[in-house]
Amino acid sequence: MSRALFAVCLALIAAHSVPLSVPPHEEVARMARFVVNKCDWASMATISTHDPVKGQPFSNAFSISDGPAGNGTGTPYMYLTHMEISVQDLQVNPQASLSVSLAQTSYCKNHGFDPQSPLCAHIILSGSVIEVNGSEASVAKATLFSRHPEMIDWPTDHNWFFAKMNITQVWVLDYFGGVKTVTPEEYYRATP
Amino acid sequence: MSRALFAVCLALIAAHSVPLSVPPHEEVARMARFVVNKCDWASMATISTHDPVKGQPFSNAFSISDGPAGNGTGTPYMYLTHMEISVQDLQVNPQASLSVSLAQTSYCKNHGFDPQSPLCAHIILSGSVIEVNGSEASVAKATLFSRHPEMIDWPTDHNWFFAKMNITQVWVLDYFGGVKTVTPEEYYRATP
Numbered sequence A, B: 001m002s003r004a005l006f007a008v009c010l011a012l013i014a015a016h017s018v019p020l021s022v023p024p025h026e027e028v029a030r031m032a033r034f035v036v037n038k039c040d041w042a043s044m045a046t047i048s049t050h051d052p053v054k055g056q057p058f059s060n061a062f063s064i065s066d067g068p069a070g071n072g073t074g075t076p077y078m079y080l081t082h083m084e085i086s087v088q089d090l091q092v093n094p095q096a097s098l099s100v101s102l103a104q105t106s107y108c109k110n111h112g113f114d115p116q117s118p119l120c121a122h123i124i125l126s127g128s129v130i131e132v133n134g135s136e137a138s139v140a141k142a143t144l145f146s147r148h149p150e151m152i153d154w155p156t157d158h159n160w161f162f163a164k165m166n167i168t169q170v171w172v173l174d175y176f177g178g179v180k181t182v183t184p185e186e187y188y189r190a191t192p
Helices: A003-016 A028-038 A085-092 A107-111 A134-147 A149-153 A184-189 B003-016 B028-038 B085-092 B107-111 B134-147 B149-153 B184-189
Strands: A041-047 A057-063 A077-080 A095-101 A122-131 A161-173 A180-182 B041-047 B057-063 B077-080 B095-101 B122-131 B161-173 B180-182
Touching: A028 A095, A028 A122, A028 A161, A028 A180, A028 A184, A041 A085, A041 B041, A041 B095, A057 A077, A057 A085, A057 B057, A057 B122, A077 A134, A095 B041, A122 B057, A134 A149, A134 A161, A161 A184, B028 B095, B028 B122, B028 B161, B028 B180, B028 B184, B041 B085, B057 B077, B057 B085, B077 B134, B134 B149, B134 B161, B161 B184
Parallel strands: A057 B095, A095 B057
Antiparallel strands: A041 A057, A041 A095, A041 B057, A057 B041, A077 A161, A095 A122, A122 A161, A161 A180, B041 B057, B041 B095, B077 B161, B095 B122, B122 B161, B161 B180
């Protein structure tokens, strides 16, 4: 393919791709719901229980889902196993923090927003990560497996279980002027 | 553009894009260096100093750079301000954890690897985040601003400073069988 044809193709593809439309930055709770729903994975911070970093903060990546794209509930579900180091931390202390950033989508790159820029919106959820059972486990399963179909085939001998973050505080970095906080009530009331 | 031309264009673009070639998974230290160099941002876990989550783990996104793509030093530099909540945590306790994941590149999606799959390699660095000064600040500046040119224009009244993670332990999740650890010596000896 010639360079010219390649360039034309790139331009045509760009023109046909659907740009991500984010909520107005001042609608902070809505922005939080939007980013959580848009993101496929989060970074979870725990207090480590493992030598040589026992008692120190520990960051690790986990897949999340709060529902179908565009129709999330706000509650991030996770599919976990006690064989995992961060999950072992949660067994001792379930307090955790999940950060999700639009940097994991094409939005920030397309707009020329550095991953650390507040315009590349990132959200932090504080709370506890707890196992869910019964009918909520069925909800979690449907919520996760629809967005992460590979999970269906994860090895059964790992004793996977479903969990959610019980959110106590939401932190929003979506514009200049520093972090803004949102209560769980405001967060769940918002329409993403 | 017709659907047919659009499809042809997509196929041509895919054929011309350079796929990410990752190191063999058993070369664990090399994989760690590769992922750190490939990633533009990290999630940093700190122990929060902010109510109502004081003493709890806190996760937040920061841009990093260890050097030009394909030629990194292994040391992740950051551009920080004391106005930032996680940086305020570091002032009280510089112990932190940085996680970086190939999920932030196109690699995992292109290969059908879920973000939580170990095949979507993710690395965790434990250590302390400390300010750098003098000639190392000049190195940090060149290292960061080349990969994050937007930083050049960040507001000067924020009193930005350069920092690095002083790595004490590296954790690698790049294959089945659980997390593997790499010493800083092995990490710095490896060629990414």
